[in-house]
Each structure stands twice: as C-alpha cells, then as structure tokens.
Amino acid sequence: MPTSRTHHRAARRSLTAALALTTLALALTACGGDEENSASVAAPGTKPGQVTIGALANGAAEKTTLRVPKVASLHAKLPQALRDKGELVIGVGALPAGSPPLDFVGSDQKTLTGSESDLGRLVASVLGLKPVVRNSTWENLFVGIDSGKVDAAFSNVTDTEERKRKYEFASYRQDNLAFETNKTSDWTFKGDYKVLAGQTVAVGSGTNQERILLAWQKKLKDEGKKLTVKHYPDNNGVYLALRGKKIDAYFGPNPAVAYHVHKSAGSPQPTRSAGTFSGAGAELQGLIAATAKKGSGLAEPLAAAINHLIKNGQYATWLKTWNLSDEAVSRSLVNPPGLPLSDS
Template identity: 40%
Template sequence: MTLKNIKHTSAAWIARSLAAFALAAFTLVGGTAHAADKFDFSPEQQGRLRTGKDAEAVNAIPPNFKFVKEGVLTVAVAPFAPPISTYATDAKTVVGFEADYALLIADALGLKLDLQPIAWADWPLGLSSGKYDAVISNVGVTEQRKEKFDFSSYRLGLHGFYVKADSPIKSIKEPKDIAGLKLTTGAGTNQERILLEWNRQNAAAGLKPATIQYYDDDVTRTLAVVTRRVDANFNPNAPQAYEAAKNGQIRLVGTVNAGWPLKSDVAIATRKGSGLAVALTTATNNLIRNGSYAKTLARWSLAEEALPRSETNPPGLPKFAP
C-alpha cells in the first residue's frame, strides 16, 4: 500500500528557514565563496556562443516555406525560470539556455533571430496562426501535441534528485534507492506519479516505502533539503541544477526521465506539415557534432540534459485515459 504523508509546515519554521537560507547563500563554503555572478543575466550576453551557416540545414528548408519575416527566424519563448529562460537585468531581454540555443539555430539557418517573449498558454494558437516560425520554450513532446505540431528534440526532459551538499546519499537511480527516505515533490505532478509507483514496487518487494512531504513552491522544497527536513527533493532538474550551481547548498545524486518508464524529450515546436522540423533537426545534430550545443548547455549548468542526437517527431508521452 502506498504511503503518502502530507506534512504541513508552520509559518514560524518557514520564516526562520528563509532567513537562514538567505544568509547561507552568502556564506563561505569550503573556504571559497560561491560566486553570485556564475550566471550572466546581463542583456549584452558577452559569453554567448555563435556558429556559422549550416549548408545542410539550409538545404533542408522546403523551397515553399515562408518565414514570418524574410531573412528572420521568429521564435516564441515563455520566460519562466533560470537557467532555461528568464529576463535579463534590464527586465526585457530574454536570456538563458533557450535564448542561446535559438540564436545558434538562427545562425545555422543563416537567419537573424527575432525572439518574442510570450505567455506559455499562448504558444499553440500563436504557432498555428503563423505568428511565429517556431516555439523554443521547454515544450515536452506528447503524442497528443504531435497531432497538431511537428517537433525537433533538443533536450532531455529530466527530473532530478537533489540532496544537501554534505548528505551521505551518493546515488538515487531506481526504486530501491528511495526505500525509507523522506522526499519532497510537487503534489499532482508527473514526478509524484513516479515516486508513488516506485513506492508501490518497493512495497511489493518488501522494502520500506519513502515518506513524501509536500511543500508549496521550489523555495520551500529547497529549504526542506538544506534544513534536513527531507533527504531529497525530486522535481524538474533544470531549476535545481541552477540552484546547486549558484549556491552550492545542494547537489545532484540522480536523474529520471520525466516520462518514466518511457521518455519525454523537450523539443522545438513547428507547424504541422510545414517541413521546417527536418531543417531544425539537421541544424541541431550539426550543433551537437561541432560542440556548440554541449558548450551552451554547460554555460547554463544543464550538461545533464544533453541529447545524444536530435529527432524529428520522436516518441512522446502517450495519451492517458481520463
């Protein structure tokens, strides 16, 4: 039987922990300060990589394809969190991995980039109506979405187990590794579904289930790890990778594909049947081969999410019965 314990945090504990966590972010760890400037959020983005025109990718663009603006790749992005996409210090320029990757794709196609910040909910209609050539905004591939859009994969969709930096836990990769641990995750999420299934498998194997605690946001989940209220936080990898690199308070001990036991890649979305997806897949694979892709992921501490190769319309999460 699945154990599902909901712990309610007190206002006093949250207030104390927030103060301690804020102070800890500026303390010395191991004799050296964790640099607050590890990530560049300036609008200038001096460290951003560029690449040359990719003749193979350009030749893969259908002759009849019409870009929204001639000579320009118009890409929609929904800035939501570093290091994937966020606003720069000028509060208007979009920066992060997806902005860098979109620029590399535009370079490869021999086009200028017009990166348009949007609300997440607006991308399907905007793409279908021809407002953008593509959407690069942490869109996961699903079989349902593939009915309306084409996809070119560019990042693994990963959930990560993060523990306190000095935790004795070395690795969490499979169900038996969570037996008896205290974990936090988001209620009603795909990652919760994974943990509950792992608990079910552990119970069937005679292992002690994990205790799952629920907190309202990423800040309090990270606080729960740092203050040892839980052993690990199991949630989307990218925001936690950013926090780990920024402050050094937590570290990664394992990843699980967001579509477990299947896979769920993150992909560029384009209009169904437009033909542009093949060119984008070609460009991505050549960026993987020339090293620009890996360097750009590393720039935003997302090396764990590298794909070995891009695919056009890869298998996505299946439709689940209501």
C-alpha cells in the same frame, strides 16, 4: 494520468515556485492589451555569424560568444516562405513568470534570457535567419504556432504522441527529473526506486514528478517499506527543510535542480544532484524538442541545424554554459517516439 500539457505545465510550476520577484519584471516585457498576451522581446548578443549565450544571466550561466556562420546547404532546406522572410520567429512560453535556467528576465530587469531562447538563436544563425524571440503565456505559445505567428517553439516542450497530431518535432535535450540533496549527503539515486526506502522526499503538488514518486511510494508500501512524501507551498520552504535536514531530498525538474545546485555552490550549505530519472518514466527517455506546425516542413531543417551544432561543438558549449550537460542528446531526431497517448 495527467494530459501531456498538464505534464509540462506541472513541471514548469515547480520550476517557477521560488521566482515570484521575477513575475512583474517579465510581465512588463509584454505589450499591454495585446489580445494574445505576447510580445516580441530583445534577444541579447546576436550578430550575423555570431551568437552570445548566457548573456544577462545573473550568475545562472557563464557568458560565452560563439562563431556560428550560416550554412548555405541547410538554409536551402528551409521552406521558400521562410527563406523569403529571412527571420526565424522563436516562440517562448514564459509569461507571467520566468523559470531559470530555461527562460527568465535578465540582470537588466527587462531582457528575456535563458537556455531555450539561446538555442533558438544558435539554430537561427546556422540557418542564416535573423532571430526574433516572441514571448507569451504557455497556452498562447501554441496559439502562435497554430496561427503562423511563431515559426518554432524553443520552450521546454516535451515530445508527446498527442502533440504529434498537430505539431512536428526536432529533439534537442533530454526531459529529465532530478533528486537534490545536501552536498554532505552520500545518498544517490541510479534508477532503482528501492533506494528510496526510509527516505523523506519533498515534491511539488500536482506535478508529473509527484505522480512518479507516489507510484514508487505505493510499491514500497506493498513491500513493507516506507517512503515519506512531503509537500511545501514553495521552493523556499523546500530548501529550508533540506538545509534543516527535515527532508532527505527534493524531487523536481532537472533544469531547476541544476540551476539551484549551481547557485548554492558558494553558499555555506551547498547542494548536489543525487541522480536523474526520465520524465517519461522508466521505459522511455523523455525528450524536449523544437516544435513547429505539422506540415510546415521545419522539423527536418531544425534537426539538421541542431546536428550541425552538435558536430561542431557549439551544442556542448551551450549546455555547459547553462549547467545542463547531463541532458545532452547525441543527435537531434525528427519526430522521435514521444510520451505515449496512455500517459498524455
């Protein structure tokens, strides 16, 4: 089984495979020679009590400005040191290449945008703090949390029991995988692997979704049925095969699938999401969570701020803006059950 970090990194690899053109642009946001390979980057559209989400999204989202005033009672829940500092340093692990719709270089070719940093800025506004987005490599994201240079990561971090040894969590989105098919296909996945019999499915090599798919392939083989699994060097190859009907479906991270479905909507060969599956497996709904250093006292106020956004509708607008409504949670939880140690 892969480690929890491998689980996350593998999912991110499949998210970024088709994004080679953004690599140089995003790398330019980092300060050359920075020993932690990270840099504070501009956060578009943030004013006191007002946050613009979906800015510079280059068609990945609909730009929307929301009124998000400070909630004094939630500000009071923050650790005194953070109240004194007056800012929330939001960690993002998107170097060297971004991953739409989560975090990527905007249409101005220099500003980091995406669903994850947008939520971080919404939370900061609720808590009455100035948002400061700090971008780094995935490994240095956690170095930043450990060192105190990052207050909280909003970067598609999966809640796992292994990570709870060092970090505390406030959940905000389901961690799902998805099947993508041509829009003309009526094949649908509703959680039962048996519908994969007779199908040809592409998946990223070395990913968590590949592990799940190969396990289903073995079950079907034991039942005398066949599932053909194919690999391609990048997402361009996957989508050429899908359009050419050389494969029936692609199995990848739900945000990446949602992004591609949205982008292909106006093309001659649009695609659709044919169903989702928890990245943690059939027995547990995986969760993505804001991540802070264990003992920092941040998980509770972060969860309270997210729940305020849920109650007042800004959370639903945020998800809809980024075409991620199917990953909504009804409530943010502090340190909910995570991916078990046996799967980490």
